[in-house]
Amino acid sequence: MMKIRMSRAYAAYKKGEVVELPEQQAESLIAWEYATRASDADQPLLDMPKRKRRVQDDPRVERAQSEPDAEWRAK
Secondary structure (H helix, E strand, O other): OEEEEEOOOEOOEOOOOEEEEOHHHHHHHHHOOOEEEOOOOOOOOOOOOOOOOOHHHOOOOOOOOOOOOHHHHHO
16 A cells, blocks of 8 residues: 555545555556655645635725716616
8 A cells, every 4th residue: 555645636536635545556646647655744635725815905906986977877
């Protein structure tokens, strides 16, 4: 048995997941670059998702007027 860390999703395994598989199957996944060898000193099982930047926090986005123009309302 060999511990490997999945570098991308494959079948029931998620990216970043550490799984223990028979050596032949593990070597096959490593050869196809679906996984890398895992050691006990590796990082946690699943990486924390990166925080997405909210539109409100982005200085490049201009805020719309809160009230529409009076001309638009009259139509």
